[in-house]
Amino acid sequence: MAETLSHDPQTLSAWRPPHLLGMHRQDLLELFGQLPAPADGELDGEYSGYDYLGHTREGWDAGWARAEAGQGTWWLGKAFHGDEGYNRILNANGSTTRMMRFGVRPGESLIDGKPALLLVYGDFDNPTGREGLVDEVRRINDDLYVAACTFPAENGQRSEPSIIVLSGPAQPWVGVDDPRAEARL
Incomplete structure (x- = not known):
């Protein structure tokens, strides 16, 4: 690991999203x-989100495919309040949609068994929950977090994690646009 990517707490306290987005995938994983889980209730409000695309053509192609699949929408980040959260989506017309709810709770990582803040989409009735997505959040500093996101794999394990970075809160919690559309299960 390069000296400029030191993991000591004093260095990490000054980090911003580009520090993480510029890392090689293996170094970021x-x-x-090595990171701690955020404290229960630490994340509150709407956070800016950044997809980690890595340093490979495969990562950039996957990012482009997600953008095309969105048909003019773009992921802006996540929001947290108590034991629930949602995703913020920028629409082609410039409006923001708040949807794709998830449950929030401290737990054991599905990736490495260490403490993480789990974002469990299956706690709500939505397509991502039915697919089994779980995001695991760990803390970099007071306003910077990294999450590893996995789906169930055919072999009974979890998929290779995709990585996102969260910064904020950028603004207070607003709530989903239509709470009845994604009922808690």
């Missing part, structure tokens, strides 16, 4: 494994 190694860092994720």
